[in-house]
Amino acid sequence: MLKLAILGFLHDRPLHGYELRRHLAALTGHVRPISDGTLYPAIKRLETDGLLVRETEPGTTAAPRHTLHLTEAGRAALLGRLREPEQLDISDENRWFTVLAFLRHLDAEPAAQAAVLRRRLDFLSEPASFFYDGTRPIGAEEVGDPFRRGLLLIARATSEAELTWLRGTLAELERTAP
Amino acid sequence: MLKLAILGFLHDRPLHGYELRRHLAALTGHVRPISDGTLYPAIKRLETDGLLVRETEPGTTAAPRHTLHLTEAGRAALLGRLREPEQLDISDENRWFTVLAFLRHLDAEPAAQAAVLRRRLDFLSEPASFFYDGTRPIGAEEVGDPFRRGLLLIARATSEAELTWLRGTLAELERTAP
């Protein structure tokens, strides 16, 4: 997920680590702040995988900044991952939001964008609860515990908002690329 | 988060690993399935920390089942963690849902329950976006990218649903324990 976010930001324009850190903090920081000890090793991994290169520029600032550029392989990896996200990217809200944040990089392939949205739609359409009576999902109305009831109510409200948005956006995408 | 969930389930009644696995699968499985390689080491950690004990019962079933019992220290750890969740438990939706799923274990202390809900309310009340123009949060209306706009719309809908629920439940808790 971090990998996806880094590639996504670098696709727009080259950045150095510190800027990247600020972008990431804005995107996911209030929910899950990412630390230096996470970011810099991740950058190094992407570098050894050949997805980005760093160019040391002796700038005017404090330490020597390493500007990070996406390579062609990096661009391909990003687009590939956006085209075919793994199941966790679809089901886990944090990861899904990251996918959404960068899905416009697939603007050249509206059909691929629609396919991704449809996967999320299918996932949300499955009848799933957090609590079961045997195999039957339990609805919010049946739960005595007010906190669990709240959990189900919130989850349902989210689902519904997202489903309407998904249906609307899919219709629009299909108008563009029939 | 896994730790919290295990302790939470065992607080209701002793379970063996396999049952625990099924409970966990129901609670978080559709979003983020947890594997054996995650569960069993976690159980072992909790055991060495003295939060649970396993009692081997030579039952009628296939392999010898280890029924897991919460110790007094385990109960204390669970309640302590529910009383004072770390910030990630408040901000990350997955973790927060886990807290909610077990918050009724604090039923004897409605004031503590209210305090936890109020922390989440404070967190959601902060003006936070995913995208910024400098330091000013950008609203959904200003975003051109339809996917990012969707992201913001969904986040806002969730927030609003949760805020109404939080306010209502808090009012109710305060009626119980003024």
Place this chain on the structure above:
DNA sequence: AGAACATACCTCGAACCCGAGGTATAGCGA
């Protein structure tokens, strides 16, 4: 001139998590 802060990068150990694989037994249908 000195303190304080922001910029910029990096390392390390500990913890954690996952997937793949392994070991059993029980029960059921072919």
Place this chain on the structure above:
DNA sequence: TCGCTATACCTCGGGTTCGAGGTATGTTCT
């Protein structure tokens, strides 16, 4: 009786993440 599936548990290696700490240099305030 053979194989399949479900139950039940466990290990291992590889990878990821975190927090705490370290090292510089510039800018700003006092």
